[in-house]
Amino acid sequence: MYTGTALFDLLLPGDSRSxxxxxxxxxxxxAALRRFEVSVAETGALDLTGRAEIGVAVVAAEASHVREVLDSCERLVAGRPExxxxxxxxxxxxxxD
Structure with missing residues (x-):
């Protein structure tokens, strides 16, 4: 059994002042990340308006599957224009471990 985690540090647009x-x-x-059947939540920078930290976790029988899912999640987040x-x-x- 393998568990993979990823933390995404995001800079949000200037109009996210609240x-x-x-x-x-x-x-x-x-919501988009949940389509990959992962556990996902906003995990940090909760009180900062211009920043966000999103955490993702996945469990699988093969390490290669964990890597593939995390790669897909990273591509999705990197491709978001907002x-x-x-x-x-x-x-x-x-x-x-």
């Missing part, structure tokens, strides 16, 4: 506006950018990204992907931190965990 938490309500921030949610209007983050919510569709999270947010700039600043960084991605990924980890792969095995049963021995």
């Amino acid at each position: 938490l309500k506006a921030k949610r209007s950018y983050v919510r569709p990204i999270i 947010a700039e992907l600043l960084s991605v931190r990924r980890r792969l965990h095995t049963e021995e």
Whole structure:
């Protein structure tokens, strides 16, 4: 069994000056990521209006499948025009970890 995690650090547009506006950018990204059957949530920068951190986790029997799913998630987030992907931190965990 393998578990993979990814943290996406996003810069949001300048008009996201309120938490309500921030949610209007983050919510569709999270909904799109759920199509990959992953666990996903806004995990950091919760009180910052121009930034967002989204965490993704996936569990699979093969490490290659975990990598493929995380690659797909990263491509989706990087391709979103409403947010700039600043960084991605990924980890792969095995049963021995």
